[in-house]
Amino acid sequence: MFAEAGAVTVTRVPKDDARRIARGCGASVLTTLATLDGDEAVDVGALGSAELVEQVRLSDDDVVVVRGAREQHAATVILRGANDYMLDEMERSFHDSLCAVKRVLESGSVVPGGGAVEVALDIYLESFATTLGSREQLAIVEFANALLSIPKQLAVNAAKDSIELVAKLRAYHAAAQNAAPDAPRSHLKNYGLDLHEGKLRDNVKAGVLEPAMSKIKMLKSATEAAINILRIDDMIKLVPEQQAEDPHAHM
Structure with a gap:
């Protein structure tokens, strides 16, 4: 037909x-294409x-x-490459980029990357901990220090001096949080790591951004995992049974 x-x-x-x-x-x-009358129609x-x-x-x-x-x-989308390995890498990269765009559209907001969020939280939590006069202060300070492991690891993976870069980044964000909203130093809140040049930069202007939803979920998941581990009081280890040697076995 x-x-x-x-x-x-x-x-x-x-x-x-x-x-x-x-x-x-x-x-x-x-x-x-069949109808109730037994004919064919579209x-x-x-x-x-x-x-x-x-x-x-x-x-x-x-x-x-x-x-x-x-x-x-x-x-x-048609991907072309020299071999299957290159095509697999291209497909993985393209899939990751689509997922990143999807997260941004779902979240509706982005935050600067390169460790900027973690360092800003570290500075804020350390300042907040000083307002407490109880033992919770120690837990908040330790949680703040744990956040610094992310920018430190980013710098180490890029073969950069993590101690110097993170120290400078903490100074930038401390100045930004203590400055007025319209002060010249307020733009330092967007600064993060530049792993190519081994320095600090405004990652909002550089286009190094992360979906806010992904960042929130990451921090929640890490916190929940740490809480579950800290709740463990003891471990029971099951030792595998040793098989008895056969006296009739021959070497």
Whole structure:
């Protein structure tokens, strides 16, 4: 029927691909053309539209390309590389970038990266701890110091002087938190590590940003893990049973 009408027919299309094409073209997926009267018919409202449908050859495969879909809810990205290893790395990097964009859109806000958030929290919590006159002060100070392990590890991984960089970064954020909102030093709150040059920079201007949602979830997960570990009072170790030697065994 389709061939007689001059329509292109594609067989053995995966269900997920069929749903994506239908969503992009503004169509509906039909499992049958049969009607209740026993005839065959197609509802015009279930049809979609696109500017061009063509068959092209990519590498060793023939694929059908749909261009100019009406709704544009789906797109296909073609990755090309010299070998499978490079393609796997490209796919992983592209997937990570899509996940980062997704997190930003879900969160609706971003924070400077490069250890800026962790150092800012460290300075704030140390200042807050001095207002307490109880033993909670010690716990807050230790939690603040634990946050510094993230920028320190970032610097170590980049083969930079972690002690010097983190010390300068703490001084910057301490000055920013003690300054007025319109003071010249208030912009120092956006400073983080520049792991390429081994110095500090305004990571908001440099575009080194992190989704606020991911940062909050990371801190919550790490805190909950530490709490669960601290709740453990003792450990019971199960020693595996030793098998008795067979006196009849021969070496």
